[in-house]
Amino acid sequence: MTDNTRGTPAPERLQPSGLVRRFLSRDKTPVSVLFLAALVGLLAGLLATLFEIGVHWVSEQxxxxxxxxxxxxxxLWLVAFMISAGLALVGYFLVHRFAPEAAGSGIPEIEGAMDDMRPVRWWRVLPVKFIGGLGALGSGMVLGREGPTVQMGGNLGRMVSDIFRLKDKEGRHALLASGAAGGLAAAFNAPLAGIMFVVEEMRPQFRYSLISIKCVIISAIVANIVFRSIKGQHAVITMPQYDAPMLKALWLFLLLGMFFGVFGVIFNRLITLSQDLFVRIHRNDRKRYLITGTLLGGCFGLILLYLPELTGGGIAIIPNATNGDYSISLLLILFLARVATTLLCFGSGAPGGIFAPMLALGTLFGTFFGSVAQLMFPDLGLEPGMFAIAGMGALFAATVRAPITGILLVIEMTNNYDLILPLIITTLGATMLAQVLGGQPIYSQLLLRTIKKEKLRQDNRSDVVNT
Structure with a gap:
């Protein structure tokens, strides 16, 4: 018996094998690339989770x-200084000796690689970023682990491409982007944010196609499943669940976003100035570089001993701020102090990211703003924690210039889905004002800076050879 309308035996069309063949005939995506994307997500999830466990273990030790x-x-103060100095020395030495591209967050390196402007030497970057990151973050410096996981994830994507000898440029690009998405998804237990970060923040470099977006989604899902199977499914940040604020209070969230729009532009400029300052100090000389980094790490060992709120990535300080552990004046002092410590650590070139420090800064100023608004407008029934959550997304949007990613990241990290409207308003205000003021996305600035430095270094080598 045949189906006259199709010309195909009806029982065969209903069999699973027939459906699979029809799907594969219509879907032009190479199945092998999708499987490789799943493998990249698996490896990125494992490495990101192990990195988090390792940082926690080093801190406990x-x-x-x-x-x-x-x-x-x-x-005690001497021992604290020596331990943190030694841990920081490991990170700075590995970066300067073996893989200079592993300095900082590493996200600009992945963006440059996606645009074929930066090399991906995964055999050097992976061990240096992992071990060096353990040393730098374990010393107590104000650095995040999300930048390293994004860079390591991207390098895993290129490693898989090389091992399986993938020649297709589109497939290699897709696996590189997939690794970055998987690294961020596992770092923050935020699969949607991991996907959107690649699509939105890396939009100048990301080559959007059916194969690339499929690979990115698959990698983020697998990486997040790996993370949750090891660490659990709870949100990264434990915070109260807030109800949506009154509609007549939404203008305050727009005002907060405008504050962050101004600060985001200033903050990005301060980051490049701090990097210039450290370059003038060490002049790219290895001894000066290591001495500077070691002394800086040792100082943060002392700060960790007496003022722990000014050290570390800052994720731990977020619940304390939103739960009302700090007075209004102390919130502002901590915000300003952590701005300084963030600039010192990230500007020094240590192998660590700036995501988590930015989220902490957004929380501190957002809570400060919310506490003031609560005193000034008691009839609105406001909670400072609402503004803390909005502040996290706003500062991320103003500096990275990725508002949708900031919204998704904060919601997934805090489970506060009822605050999506004030989050959108705050991030929109921050993004628009930062753009009006002429600010550039931080990772784009850092990538251009790296390319200019590399070009200057090559020109100097050419001059030496010619002379």
């Missing part, structure tokens, strides 16, 4: 070492 020394003959 540092604390244990300090406890063991309390009753010894050495002063």
């Amino acid at each position: 540092r604390t244990e070492w300090l406890r063991d020394v309390i009753s010894s003959v050495f002063p």
Whole structure:
């Protein structure tokens, strides 16, 4: 019996094998590339989760070492300085000696690689970024682990392409982007934000096509499943669940966004100035570079001992701020102080990211703004934590210039889906004002800076050869 309308035996069309063949005949995406994207997501999820566990273990070991020394003959402050200095030295040495492209967050390197402007030497970057990142973050410096996981994820994508000898340029590009998405999805337990970060923030470099978007989605899903299977499905940040604010209070969120729009432009400029300052200090000389980084790491060991709120990535400080542990004046002081410590650490070229420090800054100023608004407008029933969540997304949007990613990232990290409208308003205000003021996305600035430095270095080498 045949189906006259189709000319195909009806039982065969209903069989699963027949459906699969029809799907494969219509879908032109190479199945092998999709499987490789899943493999990249698996590896990125494992590496990102191991990196988080490793950073936590190093931090705990540092604390244990300090406890063991309390009753010894050495002063506690000296031991704290030496331990953090030694951990920081590991990160700075590995970066300067083996993989200079592993300095900083590494996200500009992935963007440059997606545009075929930067090399991807995964055999060097992966061990240097992982071990060096453990040292830098474990020392207590104000750095995040999301930048390293994005760079390591992208390098895993290129590693898989090389191992399986993938020649198709579109497929290699898709796997590189997939690794970056998987790294961010696993770092923050935020699969939607991982996907959108590649599509939105990396839009100048990301070659949007059916194969690339499929690979990015598959990688982010697999990486997030790996993370949740090891670390659990709870949100990264434990915060109260807030109800939506009154409609007549939404103008305050727009005002907060405008504050962050101005600050985002200033903050991006300060980052490049801090990098210039450190270049003038160490002059790219290895000894000066290592001494500078080691002393900086040691100083943060002392700060960690006496003012821990000014150290670390800042994720731990977010619940404390939103739960009302700090007064209004202390919130502002912590915000300004962490701006300084963030600039010092990230500007020094240590292998670490700036996502988490930015989220902490957004929380501190957002909570400060919300506390003031609560005092000035008690009839609106406002909670400072609402503005803390909005502030996280706003500062991210103003500096990175990726508002949708900022919204999704904050919602997935805090589980506060009822605040999506004030989040949209705040991030929109921050993004629009930052654009009006002429600010450029931070990662684009850093990529252009890297390319200019590389070109200047090549020109100097040519001059030496010619002479």
